[in-house]
Amino acid sequence: MLALGAIITPTKFSVPREYILVFAVAPLILLVFALRKEVTMVDAVILVLVFVLWIVFVAVKESRRATPNLPHLEVVEEYEEEEDEARPTAATTLCGGRPPTR
Numbered sequence: 153m154l155a156l157g158a159i160i161t162p163t164k165f166s167v168p169r170e171y172i173l174v175f176a177v178a179p180l181i182l183l184v185f186a187l188r189k190e191v192t193m194v195d196a197v198i199l200v201l202v203f204v205l206w207i208v209f210v211a212v213k214e215s216r217r218a219t220p221n222l223p224h225l226e227v228v229e230e231y232e233e234e235e236d237e238a239r240p241t242a243a244t245t246l247c248g249g250r251p252p253t254r
Contacts, residue, residue: 168213
């Protein structure tokens with residue numbers, strides 16, 4: 153369904169090159185462990201540490217971007233509330249932009 157939605161209403165977005173590079177390299181890291189046919193406790197710790205480093209990397213990058221790729225839900229809700237407050241209602245439109253009096 154997601155692919156169908158992208159075909160029907162395509163949108164533009166930008167993904168930082170670092171993210172694409174990590175997504176391209178990640179399978180190669182896993183390939184090393186797959187070829188060994190065994191994952192030891194040390195290997196598991198390494199994989200978890202790499203995952204934690206990835207999460208920290210994304211969090212730092214997103215906090216420094218002007219327009220984050222992963223906005224917080226609270227920020228989106230606040231933006232939508234501000235947008236709703238700024239949008240004129242039918243009553244203010246009929247009263248010439250002034251709030252209706254009772």
